[in-house]
Amino acid sequence: MLSHFASCVLNATKEALAVSRCELCGRWPSDTGFSVCHDCLARHAPLVNRCDRCGIFQTIRSSACIACDTQASSLDQCIAAVDYAEPWIALIHRLKFQQDTGVCHLLAYVLHSRLVAHTQPHSSRTLPALLATDWVIPVPMHTLALSHRGYNQSWQLCKALKSRLKTHPIEGSERWEFRHDVLLKTTPTRQQHDLNRAQRLHNLASAFAVAPQMWTQIQGRSITLVDDIMTTGATLHAAANALRQQGAAHVQAWVIARTPTPIPSRLIDNQPLLTPFS
Numbered sequence: 259m260l261s262h263f264a265s266c267v268l269n270a271t272k273e274a275l276a277v278s279r280c281e282l283c284g285r286w287p288s289d290t291g292f293s294v295c296h297d298c299l300a301r302h303a304p305l306v307n308r309c310d311r312c313g314i315f316q317t318i319r320s321s322a323c324i325a326c327d328t329q330a331s332s333l334d335q336c337i338a339a340v341d342y343a344e345p346w347i348a349l350i351h352r353l354k355f356q357q358d359t360g361v362c363h364l365l366a367y368v369l370h371s372r373l374v375a376h377t378q379p380h381s382s383r384t385l386p387a388l389l390a391t392d393w394v395i396p397v398p399m400h401t402l403a404l405s406h407r408g409y410n411q412s413w414q415l416c417k418a419l420k421s422r423l424k425t426h427p428i429e430g431s432e433r434w435e436f437r438h439d440v441l442l443k444t445t446p447t448r449q450q451h452d453l454n455r456a457q458r459l460h461n462l463a464s465a466f467a468v469a470p471q472m473w474t475q476i477q478g479r480s481i482t483l484v485d486d487i488m489t490t491g492a493t494l495h496a497a498a499n500a501l502r503q504q505g506a507a508h509v510q511a512w513v514i515a516r517t518p519t520p521i522p523s524r525l526i527d528n529q530p531l532l533t534p535f536s
């Protein structure tokens with residue numbers, strides 16, 4: 259049997275090897291400090307045109323996609339890091355279902371790189387809202403789901419992003435407060451993957467609420483919601499509606515992965531995204 263010391267050395271060696279080899283192409287050592295190398299990130303996380311409002315990939319450079327151009331939204335803007343496609347599907351699956359919270363650092367690295375891109379001069383449309391952020395908060399989980407998983411993956415992403423910003427700050431980020439005590443998921447909701455947008459919105463109606471102790475502090479705040487995946491946007495819009503109803507002035511979203519078009523037809527309908535709140 260290995261001694262405790264030998265076991266620690268073996269585990270540390272395994273960890274070092276795991277971190278330094280690109281798990282996609284096998285390159286060793288990986289040149290990013292993460293488990294995916296620069297070449298693979300360039301291939302799987304290209305900087306592309308996205309709708310400012312919903313983060314969806316667009317072939318043409320335009321502020322809003324056709325869907326967002328024709329309907330109101332409770333989100334001022336949405337920054338998505340990548341399309342919800344491989345290898346991101348597998349990485350997010352590990353985060354959510356295999357207790358692999360370490361993958362957050364890679365996901366936060368990619369999101370951070372997108373935020374950096376949005377501080378460049380050509381991003382004048384999205385920069386003001388980025389800079390105006392007061393609070394960065396996770397999309398919350400209900401306590402039942404939280405006790406089942408043991409952690410909120412969106413809060414894990416927030417913490418990894420905060421850690422990345424400590425060593426690689428971007429314009430204005432020093433004033434962003436990362437908080438998990440602002441928004442609550444008050445109603446457990448059934449799994450959403452087999453629901454269309456109308457069903458998702460119904461499922462999520464009144465599912466979120468601002469924590470009572472934040473009712474005063476939230477007035478006039480600019481809030482950024484962080485989530486791992488945006489599919490139809492129903493969850494983020496329900497969360498944003500709850501924040502606005504309680505007095506938040508601006509709400510935007512940062513997500514790791516955005517479901518690309520075409521969204522399966524069963525997920526599409528003409529349901530407006532904005533719930534009246536004034």
Ligand SMILES: [Zn+2]
Nearest residue numbers: 280283295298
């Ligand atoms: Zn690679």
Ligand SMILES: [Zn+2]
Nearest residue numbers: 309312323326
């Ligand atoms: Zn859009």
